[in-house]
Amino acid sequence: MSKKNNLAKRKKQHEFDLRREKLEKEKKEKKLTTKKNKMKVDGSDKAKKRGGSGFQVGKRKVKTKLTAVAKAKAAQAMELDK
Template structure:
């Protein structure tokens, strides 16, 4: 059996990749949580935009951060 096809090495690599993905996922969640907490503190410095902007494209897909901001805005309005 060749070195590349060694079952033990493949299993270790697979487990390593799973751990790495899990750590990256947790890191992203922590960053998002930190941003949510920061937004709760910094909710007072809102700027009102008036008028229309010409040539600006509209995004239809919301990111996790945008969803968090929208949820917080809904809480502040209540």
């Protein structure tokens, strides 16, 4: 028998491949679940936020609330005016 056709070797290789695929699958699942957990958002919060943060203009959403940086810049501009 040739080296390639050795039944014991093929069986070991097959088992090794199966084990490796199983580990990769578990790793991928774990990564996916952690990603899902990060992205999880409570549905009630989403309903409350909907109208307050901005409004739709065409395909873009226009924000009406100021960010922290914008607020700081506005406050600094107000101080300069005084």
